[in-house]
Structures are given as C-alpha cells and as structure tokens.
Amino acid sequence: MTSERPYYQPVGNEERVFKAAYAQQLPVLLKGPTGCGKTRFVEAMAHDLGRPLITVACHDDLTTADLVGRYLLRGGDTEWVDGPLTRAVRTGAICYLDEVVEARQDTTVVLHPLADHRRELPIERLGETLTAAPGFCLVVSYNPGYQSVLKDLKDSTRQRMVGIEFDYPSEEVEIGIVTAESGTSRQVAADLVRFAQAIRRLDVPGIREVSSTRVLIAAARLTEAGLPLPEAAQAAIVAPLTDDRAVGARLAELLALYLPD
Structure with a gap:
C-alpha cells in the first residue's frame, strides 16, 4: 500500500456507503460498466481504511483452489500454500474479486460463509475453518450490462452483500x-x-x-x-x-x- 492516496473522484455517496459497510463488517458488491473507476475506488478505500488490498482478476478457469490454496511440491516436500482469499482472511486485508461472475459458480459458493454473519472460510483440504481477522472485507465487482443470463451472480450471493452502483461520471x-x-x-x-x-x-x-x-x-x-x-x-x-x-x-x-x- 502506497502512502499517496490513489486518485479517485467521488460522484455520489459511494465512499460513505463503502465505509459504513466496512465498519459493520459487511461485504460489498460493485456494479457498473468496464473502466468506470471501480478498481480505483477500491484502491482509494483500502488506502483510506489503512488496509492491505489483495486483488483477484476472475476468469472462467478460476477454481476454488486458486482462491483458497493448494498443496505444492517444493524441494521434494509437500507444502500448503495459501491462495489470495485465504491470505486476506488470515491478515485482515480487503480482498477484491474483479469481474466475479467470470468465475465458475461452484467456485464462488466458497464465498457464502465469508459473506454472512459467520465470516468464516472452510478449508476442506486442511480440515479447518478460518475466522476472518479484524479488518477483512470481501469486495466483488461485475458489469451487469455485459454479462449474459448464463453468467450472473446467484441471488443467494447477491443478498449477502451491500450493493453500490457505478456509472460513467458527469x-x-x-x-x-x-x-x-x-x-x-x-x-x-x-x-x-x-x-x-x-x-x-x-x-x-x-x-x-x-x-x-x-x-x-x-x-x-x-x-x-x-x-x-x-x-x-x-x-x-x-x-x-x-x-x-x-x-x-x-x-x-x-x-x-x-x-x-
């Protein structure tokens, strides 16, 4: 995280809504067209809140293991390596999943226990469940005008989140x-x-x-x-x-x- 605030010009009440959601440990859903400032907004909010930011660019091949972690061979030994979501949960970072609907739905289901009152991340391969550290915040974004009917957020995911709508500025x-x-x-x-x-x-x-x-x-x-x-x-x-x-x-x-x- 840099000492200088990333340039972001608010166009409405988005900063107040985000900071209120963060204070209440609520996840945030950012909706808006490509290139309208969603990513820069998250960077500015992470700076204002003094939290590290971990960003994941979602895509069709993104698996649960990509987010949570996996065992890897290193020097002949098998070692567990945390994925970006797990790192954010452990360290109390803001985890930003950009264009979340591009990920497979069986992957995004892992977000559900993190996005409600439990704030937990089950890691089946380790046989443990992590409770999110103080400061952790889950933020996801997508472009509703670009996605097809087959690529949309499940209602069960949407209704766990505080929504902020973006558009091109005046x-x-x-x-x-x-x-x-x-x-x-x-x-x-x-x-x-x-x-x-x-x-x-x-x-x-x-x-x-x-x-x-x-x-x-x-x-x-x-x-x-x-x-x-x-x-x-x-x-x-x-x-x-x-x-x-x-x-x-x-x-x-x-x-x-x-x-x-």
Missing part, C-alpha cells in the same frame, strides 16, 4: 479525471469526453462496450507523447471497440466530426 467530473490522470490540457480532455459521450449514445449492434473513462485517459496520454489527437483517439478509443467494418466506419464518422484534423 461531463465535468470526467474532464477533471482525464486531466488529472493524464496530465493533458483541460481542452484535450473535454474534446475526448465529448467524443466518448457521442459513442455512448450510439445504438448500433456490434459494440458490446462503449468508451470508458480508462480509454480516454489512454488517448490523452498518447497526445502527451506527441501523437495528434485524432490519431490518439483512433488508437486508444475507436480501434479496441469493434472489428465490424460497418461499425468502424460509423465510429470514424464520429471521430471526424468531434475530433477533426
């Missing part, structure tokens, strides 16, 4: 974020934000995600490296969004309109 706040994070001028940040807002208003098939605050920061940083603004926006914003030529052409029209050469 224009003024987002301009401030892009400026602060990239070091670019306010004018460049404003141009990028307005271009992103135009993309977010599009209603066309072929775009599963829209332009996040994260990609705007990347585009602004490219301009700081000397790339012209339209080229920076093409590389950091437009190109990653779609492989569909028709959609790409539509985005190119928007680019020429909002960020002309």
Whole structure:
C-alpha cells in the first residue's frame, strides 16, 4: 500500500456507503460498466481504511483452489500454500474479486460463509475453518450490462452483500479525471469526453462496450507523447471497440466530426 492516496473522484455517496459497510463488517458488491473507476475506488478505500488490498482478476478457469490454496511440491516436500482469499482472511486485508461472475459458480459458493454473519472460510483440504481477522472485507465487482443470463451472480450471493452502483461520471467530473490522470490540457480532455459521450449514445449492434473513462485517459496520454489527437483517439478509443467494418466506419464518422484534423 502506497502512502499517496490513489486518485479517485467521488460522484455520489459511494465512499460513505463503502465505509459504513466496512465498519459493520459487511461485504460489498460493485456494479457498473468496464473502466468506470471501480478498481480505483477500491484502491482509494483500502488506502483510506489503512488496509492491505489483495486483488483477484476472475476468469472462467478460476477454481476454488486458486482462491483458497493448494498443496505444492517444493524441494521434494509437500507444502500448503495459501491462495489470495485465504491470505486476506488470515491478515485482515480487503480482498477484491474483479469481474466475479467470470468465475465458475461452484467456485464462488466458497464465498457464502465469508459473506454472512459467520465470516468464516472452510478449508476442506486442511480440515479447518478460518475466522476472518479484524479488518477483512470481501469486495466483488461485475458489469451487469455485459454479462449474459448464463453468467450472473446467484441471488443467494447477491443478498449477502451491500450493493453500490457505478456509472460513467458527469461531463465535468470526467474532464477533471482525464486531466488529472493524464496530465493533458483541460481542452484535450473535454474534446475526448465529448467524443466518448457521442459513442455512448450510439445504438448500433456490434459494440458490446462503449468508451470508458480508462480509454480516454489512454488517448490523452498518447497526445502527451506527441501523437495528434485524432490519431490518439483512433488508437486508444475507436480501434479496441469493434472489428465490424460497418461499425468502424460509423465510429470514424464520429471521430471526424468531434475530433477533426
């Protein structure tokens, strides 16, 4: 954990809700689109609360053993190695499971006794159950607009958690974020934000995600490296969004309109 607070600009009451949930030892569910600041928010909260942060990027192949731990061979001996969730439980850290619905449901079931009044983690292979150390907090996130019906949190998991909803910030706040994070001028940040807002208003098939605050920061940083603004926006914003030529052409029209050469 660094001594400097990670930059995070609140857009509502999310900080108050998180800190209240932490004080009452309640797990937290963060919902919102990709790149809107959920991870940075958790980093800022960990800093404010003085707790170490352990982050896990969830994926299809994530197993219970990946979270809890497993026996490994080391130097001819079999040794138990804690997984990230177990380390957080033992040390009283904040454990952040990013995009938790990407993990298999049989994996996330292990969270249930941690997420209710028990605050316990059963470790079957060791034959023991750990009680979470003071300071432990379970935080999970996902993007409800991106997930399919087959990839969603079980109701039994949702109802154990305090929910905080995120979205892209207002224009003024987002301009401030892009400026602060990239070091670019306010004018460049404003141009990028307005271009992103135009993309977010599009209603066309072929775009599963829209332009996040994260990609705007990347585009602004490219301009700081000397790339012209339209080229920076093409590389950091437009190109990653779609492989569909028709959609790409539509985005190119928007680019020429909002960020002309």
